Amino acid sequence: MxxxxxxxxxxxxxxxxxxxxxxQPSTGAPSQALDAVSQVLYDDTLGYTEVVGDRELREIIATWHSDTYGVDTKADNVIITTGSSGGFVNAFIACLDAGDTVAISRPGYPAYRNILEALGANIVDMVCDQSTRFQPTADMLDELQPNAVMITSPGNPTGTIIDPEELERIASWCDANNAWLISDEDYHGMSFGRPEATARQFSSNAIVVGTLSKYYSMTGWRVGWLILPDALLESVENLQASLALCAPAVSQVAAKGAFTDExxxxxxxxxxxxxxxxxxxxxxxxxxxxxxxxxxxxxxxxxxxxxxxxxxxxxxxxxxxxxxxxxxxxxxxxxxxxxxxxxxxxxxxxxxxxxxxxxxxxxxxxx
Ligand SMILES: Cc1ncc(COP(=O)(O)O)c(C=O)c1O
CATH class of the missing domain: 3.90.1150.10 (Aspartate Aminotransferase, domain 1)
Structure with missing residues (x-):
């Protein structure tokens, strides 16, 4: 800044x-998002949506996620958040206790560290260098023994993509060790050729974070989503009700336009x-x-x-x-x-x- x-x-x-x-992208929202909004601006009260988000948008995201990655994602497991930033806060509070150990990549997106520090988590670094193309590996976790693992692919600041095989190994480690896997998939859709896997391909316990801010070119609209395991749905809904009430209603309408083929x-x-x-x-x-x-x-x-x-x-x-x-x-x-x-x-x-x-x-x- x-x-x-x-x-x-x-x-x-x-x-x-x-x-x-x-x-952030220097481009604006796709015209289909703007068209969707222009239709409701005068006709709709645009009050609060459901706490967990507009049902139709949740269904659209669930269908997109299922079709893109060949998984079975249900709309009930999708919660619309105020950007992915709102999603992190919800997810971290829901799945962590103060003092829990969370493994994050270094280098990595700074907000994870800031939010986790504020919540009293014990942060341990997965030190990533060129030998692993700046992505963490499952081998790093044995020593760190975290209660939760945060991964980001494509990464910020490196842009590297974690290999699906390694993501699978990390997901298996988390399942075997009773640790949460939180996968920031905000930059999905922006691969230059490498395959992008979702963590939900390898574990139904994984927490997936997504956003309109990057591929969808809609940073200021403040819409993101969480795809959650059943066990976290109730607590995240309750948290969201207190922390945000809902994601911006008008932006949720725009989001439906952004998820079209056009x-x-x-x-x-x-x-x-x-x-x-x-x-x-x-x-x-x-x-x-x-x-x-x-x-x-x-x-x-x-x-x-x-x-x-x-x-x-x-x-x-x-x-x-x-x-x-x-x-x-x-x-x-x-x-x-x-x-x-x-x-x-x-x-x-x-x-x-x-x-x-x-x-x-x-x-x-x-x-
Ligand atoms: C890796 C990563 N996650 C999350 C965010 C926050 O995005 P949002 O606008 O969805 O809150 C950013 C923003 O730069 C980011 O780089």
Whole structure:
């Protein structure tokens, strides 16, 4: 957010900046979502929906999930939340007791750590590096003995996808050790070729988290979902009733439009755009002498080692914006231990801007 402030300030001063620090699509909602909303704005009171979400939307998500992954997901097990962020809070409170040990990936999405810390969980890191393409493995769990395991695929900040076989091993470990598996599948639909598996293919005890914010290009609409095992349904419904009452009604209407085949045509084209930006980065960055060590398989990001240039990625990112007008996200946000030598690049750009950013970087670092 500091980087965004910096970029905004530069904009006011008339200085150009190539924004590669954003964690959201630069596109808006698909027109089918907007059409769905425009029909109800004047005709519907848009009051609270059911606590667990609009029944029709829950059915749409259950059908999509079943058809996409070949599983049997029931609408009763789908709960609509205020973004996936609302889902995490519900899921964590429902399945954890204070002091429970939760394994999270490092590097990883910072909110898990923040929310879990606030809830008094004992956080243990699954330290992920290039040897496992920045994804955790089941072998890491024996030593950590967590009560819950949080996984993210495609990952943030790395964009790597966990292999289905490894996901199966992690799910089996969790079932055998009575641990919850919470699978953040927010970036599903955004693979550049690798297969994406849902945790529910391997365990009906898994908790799946999803969102409209990424593939569906609807961050500000604040709609996400949880797919829950039966055992958690009642507690999550009760929590949601107290924490949110329901997800935004108007956004739930929009969501139904976003789940249509027509909308998917638009949204799949956005994924092609991210793929094109990725191609530029993975071709150009090594020429500059910057290694990714694991090219992104999907999602919106690329994780870049800048240890040759800095031991303080935050200061480095600030300096880069001021000196060459290129904005990255500092790695310390995602890895509090080693992130001082890493940065995250966003694929939400254009191939032209990505090329220009690489050219500026080359000139800056090598000449
Ligand atoms: C891995 C991951 N999970 C969850 C979120 C939060 O998304 P939402 O907008 O659905 O709350 C983000 C946002 O960047 C994310 O990167």
């Amino acid at each position: 500091q980087m965004l402030d910096l970029v905004q300030r530069r904009k006011r001063e008339g200085k150009d900046t190539i924004m590669l620090c954003a964690g 909308a998917r045509t638009t949204l799949d084209a956005y994924v092609d755009d991210y793929r094109a930006v990725r191609e530029v980065f993975i071709n150009e960055l090594p020429k500059i002498g910057l290694g990714t060590f694991a090219d992104p398989d999907g999602g919106l990001y690329l994780w870049l080692d800048v240890s040759e240039y800095t031991q303080d990625s935050e200061a480095w990112c600030h300096k880069l914006v001021e000196d060459i007008g290129v904005a990255f996200a500092p790695g310390v946000d995602f890895d509090p231990v080693n992130g001082n030598t890493w940065v995250r690049l966003s694929l939400c750009s254009t191939p032209e801007l990505a090329r220009e950013a690489c050219a500026r970087l080359d000139e800056y670092l090598n000449n």
